[in-house]
Amino acid sequence: MIKPIINISEVELLPRPAAFAATGEAAQRFDARMGFVASLIGAQKLGYNITAVPPGKRAFPFHNHRVNEEMFFILEGSGEVRIGEAVYPVKAGDIVACPPGGKETAHQFINTGAAEMKYLAVSTRLSPEIAEYPDSGKFGILAEFPSDAGNAPQTFRFVGRESKSIDYWEGE
Template sequence: MSKPILNLDEVELAPMGFPVPDAQAARFGASFGQIGTVVGAQKLGYNLTVVPAGKRAFPLHNHRVNEEMFFILEGRGEVRIGTQTHPIRRGDVIACPPGGVDTAHQIINTGDSDLRYLAVSTKMSPEICDYPDSGKFGVMAIAPGADGKPDIFRYVSRPGTSLDYWDGE
């Protein structure tokens, strides 16, 4: 860690690590700027998220393990939490604790300019997420790899499609 301070105007933005398919590109899209890793954070992850007008960064989802918090820096939009939708604007703080689908959340830019927010979360692994709109779930685990880079395991499926524990033994 060279410096534990980073000004938001110094954050380098990049597209999401996995591209949005053409079929979903009209609704999803965002740029992300790493902050936590740059300033040496260990137990919390934080990034700057920039969502263009009319888009959202992620599908509606809930975390069963990690907690998230969002602080709206610029723009307007709405946040879906469970079955409710709430307007959001500059200065709003949004709490997204871990839980079931009643804690599912999605931030949508309904304005006519970029929506910028600071995203903060715990970094416990493994994590399980549910995606209520599509009936999917995802499992992700991150561990240090032999080469020093993160070894990421990600599995997305729907309930009822798994193998029996003893299959193939």
């Protein structure tokens, strides 16, 4: 059995996985190191990670979730969180709720402080998930399926724009 306890000092913060690494012009605004905790302590229905954001950067684009709920606990540093059309200051000790919903629940943390900002992110892990990105007009679909015969995780990920949708019957 996996030990269900880990100390925050034991969580190794690594560059984000390649699938989520900012490239091109986005690399100037986005950066983060992450430590994935859930699998280390045997979590099944919640995801946990610690995210560290350098000064002047954002970890992720402004986005909302249609299915999953997130909660953030600021561990160190300070910054701002955009939620819908509002901007709120955040600092160590603050708890932020981000329920599922439309553009009014879209959120993004921005490190406006002089030091690294770290937060604990906790989320439900319902699948499939639909995320929307109001600043860029994109959407994303992520689905996780049971592992294959070789025990490899199975996922489906698609990012697109509704304006590029094709007809249901095209190509049939």
